Amino acid sequence: xxxxxxxLSRRARETPPSGIRRxxxxxxxxxxxxxxxxxxxxxxxxxxxxxxxxxSLERGRTSYTANRGRRDLRERIAEHVTRxxxxxxPDDEILVSTGASEAVDLAMRALIDPGDAVAVPQxxxxxxxxxxxxxxxxxxxxxxxxxxxxxxxxxDLERAGADEASIxxxxxxxNPTGAVMTxxxxxxxAEFVREHDLFVLSDEIYAALRYEDEHVSIATLPEMxxxxxxxxxxxxxxxxxxxxxxxxxxPSAVIDAMNRIHQYTMLSAPTTAQFAAIxxxxxxxxxxxxxxxxxxxxxxxxxxxFNEIGMDCFEAKGAFYVFPKCPxxxxxxxxxxxxxxxxxxxxxVPGRVFGDGGEGHLRVSYASSMGELKEALNRIESFVESx
Amino acid sequence: xxxKRELLxxxxxxxxxxxxxxxxxxxxxAATVEKLVDELESEGAVRxxxxxxxxxSVDEEHVRxxxxxxxxxxxxxxxxxxxRRIAKFPEVASLRLIxxxxxFAVDVEGESMHxxxxxxxxxxxxxxxxxxxxxxxxxxxxxxxxxxxxxxDDDDRLAxxx
Numbered sequence: 001x002x003x004x005x006x007x008l009s010r011r012a013r014e015t016p017p018s019g020i021r022r023x024x025x026x027x028x029x030x031x032x033x034x035x036x037x038x039x040x041x042x043x044x045x046x047x048x049x050x051x052x053x054x055x056s057l058e059r060g061r062t063s064y065t066a067n068r069g070r071r072d073l074r075e076r077i078a079e080h081v082t083r084x085x086x087x088x089x090p091d092d093e094i095l096v097s098t099g100a101s102e103a104v105d106l107a108m109r110a111l112i113d114p115g116d117a118v119a120v121p122q123x124x125x126x127x128x129x130x131x132x133x134x135x136x137x138x139x140x141x142x143x144x145x146x147x148x149x150x151x152x153x154x155x156d157l158e159r160a161g162a163d164e165a166s167i168x169x170x171x172x173x174x175n176p177t178g179a180v181m182t183x184x185x186x187x188x189x190a191e192f193v194r195e196h197d198l199f200v201l202s203d204e205i206y207a208a209l210r211y212e213d214e215h216v217s218i219a220t221l222p223e224m225x226x227x228x229x230x231x232x233x234x235x236x237x238x239x240x241x242x243x244x245x246x247x248x249x250x251p252s253a254v255i256d257a258m259n260r261i262h263q264y265t266m267l268s269a270p271t272t273a274q275f276a277a278i279x280x281x282x283x284x285x286x287x288x289x290x291x292x293x294x295x296x297x298x299x300x301x302x303x304x305x306f307n308e309i310g311m312d313c314f315e316a317k318g319a320f321y322v323f324p325k326c327p328x329x330x331x332x333x334x335x336x337x338x339x340x341x342x343x344x345x346x347x348x349v350p351g352r353v354f355g356d357g358g359e360g361h362l363r364v365s366y367a368s369s370m371g372e373l374k375e376a377l378n379r380i381e382s383f384v385e386s387x
Numbered sequence: 388x389x390x391k392r393e394l395l396x397x398x399x400x401x402x403x404x405x406x407x408x409x410x411x412x413x414x415x416x417a418a419t420v421e422k423l424v425d426e427l428e429s430e431g432a433v434r435x436x437x438x439x440x441x442x443x444s445v446d447e448e449h450v451r452x453x454x455x456x457x458x459x460x461x462x463x464x465x466x467x468x469x470x471r472r473i474a475k476f477p478e479v480a481s482l483r484l485i486x487x488x489x490x491f492a493v494d495v496e497g498e499s500m501h502x503x504x505x506x507x508x509x510x511x512x513x514x515x516x517x518x519x520x521x522x523x524x525x526x527x528x529x530x531x532x533x534x535x536x537x538x539x540d541d542d543d544r545l546a547x548x549x
Contacts, residue, residue: 020549027546037547126549175549297397297412304411347547370401374408 011134018126019353023337027347034376036364037347039175041239041320045276046287049238052279053272061271067263068255069096069247070274076281077247084207085220086230092252095259096269096277100205100233100246103258105131107201107229107248110257111167112137118169119162121152122355123323125175125203129355132169140165143357149314150179150323150357154188163196170218173206173318176354176363178299180318183216190221200228205246206319208237208288211296213317219249226251229258234273236319237288238280243273295320298366298373305377306364309384320367323351326360327384333360344379390415394423395432399533402436439534443527449496450524451480452503456491456511457519466490469516478506489521500524 020037027033044050068074074090081088088094097103104127112118114136120128121142129139142160144150152170162168170189172181181189193200200218207215219228233246246269248258299322306313306324313324330336333350341347351358366373390413397409406424410417427433442449458469466484473493474482481494493511497503504522512520529536 018549020547024545024547033546035546038544039548040544042542042544293393293396297393300414301408301411304414349547370404370408370412 015130015133020126020349023341023347023349026338026341030341030345033341033345033347034368034372034379035347036366036368036373036376037349038365038367040241040367041236041291042367042369043239043291045238045240045243046280046284048283048287049240049276049280053243053276056272056275061275063271065096065268065271065274067268068094068259069269070278073274073278073281074247076278077249080281081230081232081249084204084215084217086217086249088249089252093249093255095248095255095262096274097233097246097248097262098266098269099235099244100203100231100248101127102262102266102269103229103231103233103246103248104128104201104203105134106258106261107231107250107254108132108135108137108167109261110254111199111201116167117165118167119157119160119165119198120169120355121156121171123150123174123176123351123358123361124169124171124354126354128169128171128203137167141356143355144177144179145357146314146325146361149316150174150177151181151185152189153185154192157189157192162192162198165196165198167201168193168198169201169203171203171205173204173209173215174321175206175319176321176349176351176358177323177361178316178319178321179323180210180213180316181216182213183221186216186218186221190218190224193227194223198227200224201231202228203231205231205233205236207232209292209295209320210318211292211299215318229254234277234280237291238277238284239291240273240276240280243276244270245273245277295366298368298370301370302364302366302373302377305381309377309381311362311380311384320365322364322366323358323361324364326362327387329387331360333358333362337362340380340383344383346376346379346383390419391423391427394420395427398424398427398433398436439532441528441531441536443536448498450498450500450503451528452495452507452525453523454493454495454507454511455489455519455521455523456493456517458490458516459518460516464516469514472514473511476506476510478503478510489519495522 074094078090108131112135116137117140118132118137119140119142121144132139142156144152202218219225219230229248229250234240303313311324311327316322326336337348337350349363351361406417406420410420478495480496483492485492495503507522
């Protein structure tokens with residue numbers, strides 16, 4: 001008889017475990033751990049959004065919704081994204097998905113034919129590469145650089161051979177670096193995209209978490225709307241990660257195709273979460289702004305502490321991550337992170353987990369209370385000084 | 388947002404944090420923080436720094452009552468005069484002029500219900516302008532100055548996640 005392991009598809013067998021898993025396992029064993037390794041807000045969803053979810057359950061709203069998501073939610077999303085100068089028709093240009101992750105996967109499946117090349121800037125969120133592979137595409141890694149504060153440049157794209165790709169993935173504000181891109185910087189990328197006729201998948205899940213300046217979507221640049229799908233959702237801005245609700249905005253032909261796959265594989269996004277999302281868009285701007293300001297204070301605290309400690313940390317202006325360098329004398333981010341967690345019980349994620357260009361850096365999430373951040377930074381300081 | 392306003396938020400959330408930590412969060416130096424704190428204090432915006440105490444967790448008797456006061460004004464005596472007189476009592480923890488069916492809301496604190504009711508009947512009620520008092524004893528405090536005394540939302544996030 002063929003054993004279960006042999007029955008696995010080649011694709012399943014060839015999918016490597018996430019590099020984060022080892023640190024997760026180390027962290028799980030520890031008492032008195034302070035974790036700066038968490039990729040989600042430490043806040044809970046705004047109470048108004050939670051009560052809307054509860055209320056919907058009490059009223060028995062537990063059935064499927066329209067495949068594309070509730071019409072009233074799509075209308076609110078259309079209204080909401082006008083703050084980024086984005087304009088999409090709730091009828092056929094918006095798809096509500098089970099987390100932005102599902103929408104990214106749907107877009108990959110809707111746009112990639114076997115063998116198509118997909119340019120993925122790195123370091124970046126760990127899921128893009130595997131979803132490209134699941135769709136039969138080939139990843140073209142595009143390394144971004146510390147000296148540019150991890151902004152994607154025209155030269156980065158050229159050097160990586162991204163002109164051969166049919167799709168470019170963008171993620172700004174960026175996980176893991178916290179980097180953001182200005183309109184001028186995006187214009188360079190847009191120029192490359194138009195010259196080489198690429199299509200852009202722009203993951204803007206951290207759009208609401210910008211400090212010091214406003215978020216700019218690449219879809220607002222000339223001729224980019226027709227060649228871009230924008231992803232956003234409720235996880236990061238509204239601290240609703242577990243509700244699993246995201247959305248995609250794009251040209252109707254692509255959204256239609258994504259919806260066709262979605263209706264067979266997911267049917268519709270979680271209904272309870274959709275009710276929470278409607279309330280979030282209706283009444284939670286204030287709560288989001290409060291969280292953003294709290295993140296901003298922590299961000300400034302963490303950046304100045306790392307620089308005091310001698311771990312070079314550029315001024316990340318988005319998301320809730322900073323990406324400091326290992327201290328002098330440490331080349332290997334993985335060795336540093338492992339020694340730190342074992343000796344000081346502080347969890348960070350080594351930069352290399354997020355791809356080329358991440359080596360020698362550490363992803364630090366400041367989605368933890370000020371008390372925990374102070375404690376973690378004190379422990380890191382005494383660790384660095386003891387060497 | 389203006390640094391001074393930001394500073395006020397930081398002090399409201401934790402007045403015990405160090406000047407250096409506040410400076411790091413505001414992106415200014417410690418001397419600037421000291422200067423802004425001095426300004427807030429001299430302007431009267433910041434009137435003090437106090438702990439938020441859950442008396443149910445302190446091993447001693449502590450009784451609190453919210454007292455509604457109705458007063459009658461005359462040509463010589465206004466709210467300010469009455470308030471000044473009532474505020475002098477150390478038993479009065481807070482005193483507010485409010486809208487609605489009574490005039491002053493007074494928080495009175497004491498070591499026993501007897502203490503508090505004595506204070507109201509012997510010190511407050513006899514004030515000539517006071518026409519009526521209604522005393523509500525606090526039975527339990529759930530939230531005080533933004534701090535919830537019950538179990539918070541537990542942090543059950545995974546220790547490391549992408």
